[in-house]
Amino acid sequence: MRIVSGMRPTGRLHLGHYFGVLRNFLKLQEEGNRCFYFVADWHALTTSYKNSEELKKNTEHMMRMWLGVGLSPKKSTLFIQSLVKEHSELSLLLSMITPKSWLEWNPTYKDLKYNLLRISELSKELKERVGESLKNFLPSLNLKVHKPQKFQEFMLEKFTSSLIDALFEGLIEGETLRELNTSKKQYYEIDTFGFLGYPVLQTADIIVYKGEGVPVGEDQLPHIELSREIVRRFNRLYGKTFPEPRAILTESPKLLGFDGRKMSKSYKNAIYLDEEEESLRKKVMAFFTDPQKLRRGDPGRPNLCPVFSYHRLLTPKEKTLQIEEDCKKGILGCVDCKKIFLNSLKNFLEPIKERYERVSPSYAWEVFKEGSLKAREVAGKTLEEVREKMNLP
Numbered sequence: 502m503r504i505v506s507g508m509r510p511t512g513r514l515h516l517g518h519y520f521g522v523l524r525n526f527l528k529l530q531e532e533g534n535r536c537f538y539f540v541a542d543w544h545a546l547t548t549s550y551k552n553s554e555e556l557k558k559n560t561e562h563m564m565r566m567w568l569g570v571g572l573s574p575k576k577s578t579l580f581i582q583s584l585v586k587e588h589s590e591l592s593l594l595l596s597m598i599t600p601k602s603w604l605e606w607n608p609t610y611k612d613l614k615y616n617l618l619r620i621s622e623l624s625k626e627l628k629e630r631v632g633e634s635l636k637n638f639l640p641s642l643n644l645k646v647h648k649p650q651k652f653q654e655f656m657l658e659k660f661t662s663s664l665i666d667a668l669f670e671g672l673i674e675g676e677t678l679r680e681l682n683t684s685k686k687q688y689y690e691i692d693t694f695g696f697l698g699y700p701v702l703q704t705a706d707i708i709v710y711k712g713e714g715v716p717v718g719e720d721q722l723p724h725i726e727l728s729r730e731i732v733r734r735f736n737r738l739y740g741k742t743f744p745e746p747r748a749i750l751t752e753s754p755k756l757l758g759f760d761g762r763k764m765s766k767s768y769k770n771a772i773y774l775d776e777e778e779e780s781l782r783k784k785v786m787a788f789f790t791d792p793q794k795l796r797r798g799d800p801g802r803p804n805l806c807p808v809f810s811y812h813r814l815l816t817p818k819e820k821t822l823q824i825e826e827d828c829k830k831g832i833l834g835c836v837d838c839k840k841i842f843l844n845s846l847k848n849f850l851e852p853i854k855e856r857y858e859r860v861s862p863s864y865a866w867e868v869f870k871e872g873s874l875k876a877r878e879v880a881g882k883t884l885e886e887v888r889e890k891m892n893l894p
């Protein structure tokens with residue numbers, strides 16, 4: 502089966518990336534599928550176009566880490582999205598046939614719009630309240646104001662947007678905003694054409710290789726459905742050209758960070774695949790456990806403990822069963838349990854780190870550039886067919 506999937510290079514890779522994505526990449530590769538795996542640098546720009554100075558560094562890290570975990574250029578086509586221009590050409594052509602409403606109904610976009618609406622409602626509310634206070638406050642400053650109305654509007658705007666920023670920074674909070682995900686401070690910044698249209702680019706990424714299977718988590722299903730819709734429309738308009746890609750639902754355990762929240766770079770709670778030994782120890786020892794288990798003698802609830810979810814993934818099965826039993830009986834203390842966890846983690850991470858360090862940046866670039874040329878050959882053939890079907894020269 503032809504498998505296509507990409508990952509956005511947005512920073513160092515952590516355990517969540519490994520167990521959520523890379524483990525599946527490896528499995529599909531080893532099962533003998535024809536896999537096209539790409540570093541989705543264009544997709545990274547949809548949300549972080551303002552920080553593009555990190556993009557090359559992140560791409561390099563991702564390439565080295567992919568090779569470090571065992572993805573092989575002999576078995577899979579490994580490449581960089583922006584080096585295969587055919588993705589963008591196909592994306593442009595697909596954008597001609599994709600109704601705008603399909604994109605506006607995409608849950609990620611709807612979510613963004615909803616949050617923007619809430620923020621603008623809040624701004625309005627704040628402006629009204631702050632406006633009253635400013636009327637009284639400004640005369641007390643004893644300043645010579647040239648254009649009072651304009652000055653007041655200026656101050657109001659600045660003050661309100663500072664309040665919103667303070668909210669995103671977690672410096673203040675308000676009842677009305679609890680429902681917003683305040684870790685996403687770029688809400689304003691990603692209301693762009695690129696963000697709205699990224700499912701079209703995503704579709705092009707898949708079908709330019711006539712991809713049949715796309716490994717995804719459940720949250721990605723609406724995107725695959727949208728890709729299938731676009732493919733159906735294309736095939737209807739111009740004749741059967743593309744297979745409808747299928748989602749390959751992959752098991753991706755929701756890994757928790759050491760603070761008990763979802764593991765994420767933005768929460769600063771992640772364990773990186775190239776984590777230094779000392780910081781690894783500190784993070785493991787700081788891990789949340791079952792809050793009811795305060796001391797060794799207390800019986801614990803391993804099913805509710807983030808540390809135990811890692812034992813399931815990393816500690817040998819027999820030992821994990823023993824930990825479960827001893828925790829429930831209260832024989833095992835959390836500190837000792839974390840020491841076993843640390844050991845399992847080291848055994849898992851050390852070979853990855855070793856291989857990662859052995860992959861020089863220049864070798865990684867060489868492999869991925871070569872992979873990009875191979876990808877272009879396949880993508881180029883698809884584009885020839887597409888141009889012909891759409892009556893382009």
Ligand code: SF4
Pocket residue numbers: 790791794801802803806807808809828829833834835836838839
């Ligand atoms: S003993 Fe281990 S599994 Fe049990 S609560 Fe403590 S850390 Fe979690």
